[in-house]
Every structure is written in C-alpha cells, then in structure tokens.
Amino acid sequence: MQLDEGKDLNNFRIIIIGSPFVGKTTFCEKLATNCQWNLDIIYKVGYSLYKRDDIINDHILKVDILNTLGYERYRRNMSEYIEDCDGIVLMYDITEEASFDEIKMWIDSLQEHKQGPFARLLLGNKNDIDDQREVSYEEGRQSGEKFQGKFLEVSAKKSDGVAHAYRLLLEMILSQEKKSMMVL
Numbered sequence: 001m002q003l004d005e006g007k008d009l010n011n012f013r014i015i016i017i018g019s020p021f022v023g024k025t026t027f028c029e030k031l032a033t034n035c036q037w038n039l040d041i042i043y044k045v046g047y048s049l050y051k052r053d054d055i056i057n058d059h060i061l062k063v064d065i066l067n068t069l070g071y072e073r074y075r076r077n078m079s080e081y082i083e084d085c086d087g088i089v090l091m092y093d094i095t096e097e098a099s100f101d102e103i104k105m106w107i108d109s110l111q112e113h114k115q116g117p118f119a120r121l122l123l124g125n126k127n128d129i130d131d132q133r134e135v136s137y138e139e140g141r142q143s144g145e146k147f148q149g150k151f152l153e154v155s156a157k158k159s160d161g162v163a164h165a166y167r168l169l170l171e172m173i174l175s176q177e178k179k180s181m182m183v184l
C-alpha cells in the first residue's frame with residue numbers, strides 16, 4: 001500500500017503498563033507534545049487513550065496508545081486490549097525495585113497468555129536520577145532479553161530517549177509479519 005491522500009491508514013494499538021508512579025503518563029504526555037500532526041486524547045476512568053498519526057517509512061500510521069493506571073483495581077478491563085494490541089510497553093522506575101519486580105511478573109504472565117506476534121519494549125524510566133538507582137542497567141537488559149523485546153533506559157521527565165523509544169516500537173510493529181504484509 002502506498003501513502004495516498006490519507007486513505008490507506010493502518011491502525012496500531014499499543015498499551016503501556018507499569019506500577020503506579022513509574023512515569024507512564026509523563027511518557028505519554030511527552031509523546032503528545034512532540035506530535036506534530038493529528039492528536040486526540042480521550043480520558044476515561046482508569047485509563048487515557050492517546051490517538052496520534054505518524055508517518056514512518058512513507059506510511060501513515062494511526063496509533064492508539066492506551067495509558068493505563070498502575071493500580072490493581074483498574075486492571076480488570078485491560079485483558080481484552082492486551083489480547084488485541086500490536087505492541088506492549090512495560091515500564092518500571094529504575095529507582096524503585098518493587099516496580100521492577102512487578103514488571104518481571106508481567107513478563108512471565110505475557111509469555112504465558114498473550115498470543116501472536118507483538119512488539120515488546122521494556123523501559124527503565126527516571127534514569128536522570130541515577131544516584132537513587134535501585135535496579136542496575138544489566139538487570140533491566142536481562143529482563144528485556146527474557147521478554148524477547150528491546151530494552152532502553154529513558155527519562156520521560158527530561159524527554160530523554162522518549163522519541164527514540166516510540167520510533168523503535170513503531171518499527172518493531174511494522175516489521176511484524178502480519179503488519180508488514182499490509183504496509184511494506
């Protein structure tokens with residue numbers, strides 16, 4: 001498919017998961033502010049949905065990013081979205097070991113329950129406050145490997161690595177076979 005006056009749009013669904021306070025909303029807000037084109041944000045109880053259009057490799061992508069709340073009680077309705085989504089971002093806070101432990105549980109659970117190809121990105125956030133670090137880069141890297149995805153440390157607050165992480169995720173989604181058959 002070719003870029004054709006906005007007609008051939010490809011819908012990608014991404015979900016961001018992580019403990020409370022790790023920086024998911026800050027990350028999404030940075031994505032929203034550096035979006036040069038269409039952007040809608042829909043706020044609901046328990047989640048917000050960022051809808052943005054991107055051009056990558058000459059293709060228009062319509063991307064829905066579901067920003068979840070970290071609290072357990074909001075998790076109930078996530079499973080359907082997780083089942084259908086094209087990309088999952090797991091985020092922990094490098095200064096909070098408990099948030100990393102939770103991500104390790106998510107990795108095990110996704111390996112067991114999530115079907116089909118999907119892009120996987122593990123983000124260690126808040127690397128601007130390295131002096132408070134509780135999770136080493138190496139531990140993050142190893143979990144990224146276990147997740148069979150990419151691993152990056154970022155600072156959502158300073159917007160450091162945010163655009164790169166997002167681009168990487170879209171490229172991973174595009175290179176998945178089911179999508180690449182449609183758009184590449």
Ligand SMILES: Nc1nc2c(ncn2[C@@H]2O[C@H](COP(=O)(O)OP(=O)(O)OP(=O)(O)O)[C@@H](O)[C@H]2O)c(=O)[nH]1
Pocket residue numbers: 018019020021022023024025026027068069070071125126127128129154155156157158
């Ligand atoms: N130092 C630092 N602080 C950050 C960073 N990202 C987020 N924060 C701060 O961490 C706190 C929590 O950030 P949020 O983005 O609200 O976290 P969240 O993951 O959306 O939290 P819930 O919605 O409660 O699950 C805020 O005070 C942010 O300013 C970062 O990269 N570095």
Ligand SMILES: [Mg+2]
Pocket residue numbers: 024025026068069070
């Ligand atoms: Mg939030």
